[in-house]
Amino acid sequence: MWKSGLKWMFLIIGTMIGAGYASGRELWQFFGYESGLAILLFSILFFVCCYVVMSISYQQKSEHYIPVLEKLMGKKLTGLYDGMIILYLFSTTVIMIAGGGATLEVLHVPYWYGVFIISSLIVLLFIWGLNGMTSINAMIIPLLILFLVGTLLVFQWTNGFNMASAWNKQGNWPSAFTFTALNILPLVAVIGAIGKKINHKGELWIASLGSAGLLGTVSFLYNQSLIAVAQEVMLYEIPLFAILKNYPYFMVLVMTGLLWAAIYTTAASGILGLCTRFQPVLKMPFWLLSLFFLILMIPLTTFGFSKLISILYPLYGLMNLYILASIMLYPIVNRFDQNAA
Template identity: 30%
Template structure:
């Protein structure tokens, strides 16, 4: 029973790390899957297989090499020198993404709850600082609350969509996109999200002692991500093509389901941002502590202060330059993970 609880915690944390604000709003699902019409179902299944296979492999590799942070993993994949530079680049991107994520938390408070932008920032920062002091266990427990709520909302959205006139549209929608775009999409999506998730999945892999827990956690986590992708795709397809015009397409669907569902949806967007933010900051702090010997509490404060300041200034323009480069790196990183053969892993099968 104890191992079963650990498996669920690993699976929920994996899901919570991948399912960030972009996923929750529906923009990512629309961009990478729904716009490709009926092929969205097949490409989601492909992405699900990638999440099961590579997410599990990453955690097992981190477990077998005793990785302290994702730099250890990158050095194993690319060699000592190149791995260090790749880890540094990943660190810069993660700091930028977390700054934007923090700004997103403030926007949820301002735009959806009618409260102060700064209040949203400070609640997120204080909550994160308190949880970081409790380590990986707090992250596992947080996702054990947030992710079941997310899955429940997905089931509610599926149930509400089944009776609509466009419910079967996900099987018949046509697309103007090229076959190359369509079939590249799940690989780009999977690679990008897995390379971002290494800040969380590597520490999980090294801290969970039982390999079977990691294997089943990776399988259930990948299946959970696939289920939520499919639920979002199913609901969005029923409202195509008009849903494309909305900045938060899933929010528009939630509005149609009543005030209670809309309020729960807004709360979940914030909790998804918060849980991913906490997990990423934890992974970043582990990485920086490998480079510089800074006390844990002070380091957490420094990182959170940096995110707060950059959330005021804006990191969007920098990320618009870094994202395409990081996307190409993510594909290379995923290929290296696929090709890597760990003798100890093979021997233990």
């Protein structure tokens, strides 16, 4: 139970920690100043969402997200949100691929070489399907969290651990809802594909509590570190490098590698959601489906990493508030329905 629960926890965190989150761009877009309460609220909302979606997936023994959507939204709205999920997974995977190219530029690898490398490795991963995904996440995500938290703690130590200021004013608390809503659709898509593989209800608690606790802690620490370099964040395509600017070049290399790996796992999660959705219709192997989607996506990466995030992420956050409300209300409505029956 523990082993499987941790496997799903790393899959969830791997879906979340991608180009936008690990680079700091997404956190800075939604949080920043006066956001201590917002990040705490996000952790609570994220736990509830993960648990509810995993519960439905487990009950339905689903292999893709449509059965989960039908339980949450009803059959009439499922078609609309199915289209939204497809568009979301497609566009955010474009962002991940663009982020993969931008990250390797720090190592003087040309942008298009970086895009080709990440795309090739995604196709290669899907030769092993979902097992390949969970294995990669179980290797990469613990390392990423360890190095990221270590880097942020050292940075805070050199700056005097000024954490108390995070709780002075809390005017930004509503961003917890849009930030959580932003990340709902990939969670529904990825968790909806694992229902048939969950064997015990305890796995739901381990994965939900573990991912919410870890993400909440890292988000708070990361956000406080970005506030300390707020004047320089806008000068960097990837804000993490504003924090790393005074570190030894070796640390920059290590974090660049891990950041790129996190982008890779999130891009793969997006492709997984698309493949599990279309495989029953197109009857193609996962690796061939992933190649097809990537050929469509690569030309769109020319829009630029930060520009794509700044336009698309807030828009999706607002659009997804309805599905967030449906997930939060599902346990209450479902209990009433059971009592009425």
